[in-house]
Amino acid sequence: MFIVRWVLGRIILFFNFIFAPKKRQRPLAEQAKVDEVTKSIQLYQYPACPFCVKVRRTIRRQGLNIETVDAKQELHQQTLVSQGGKAMVPCLRIEENGETQWMYESSDIINYLNQRFA
Template structure:
């Protein structure tokens, strides 16, 4: 799940990468979703976007807040992106 605000420039940056690699994640705007805001505050500990919630069987739930970290994580999960980054 990506917690985001539609006009936030850092959120836009993450969503552009999602679009580039045709990634489909649940998008939640915590300002317009009471349960989304509660999830973000309770789980992540702060109301800051973008925030990627990662369900990991080994480590539990990971809350990732920085757009550059989120993008790096997303690209690390996509073989096509890894090939592009390795060619640079």
């Protein structure tokens, strides 16, 4: 089963690389504002997870500079569980006004990003 998942993961990454969406172009001042807001957002993800790829494609399509965190690393996985409550990816960590919000479903994350930055 591990081999099948590994092969499928590499196929997903290959096609994502080949068919990567085009980045959104914004005026420099507007992009600087967006970059400032996205400094407080992180995406906990696995590189070959299809749902994570879906979210990363939206991030690229919107031209967002959101830090991605590999949740397979023990330290990041512990942070995800202890602070977010679940060991599930993709997970968007949003820090606003001194509060931290953890968003888990890929469709919810995509809707949030599209509403916030579109």
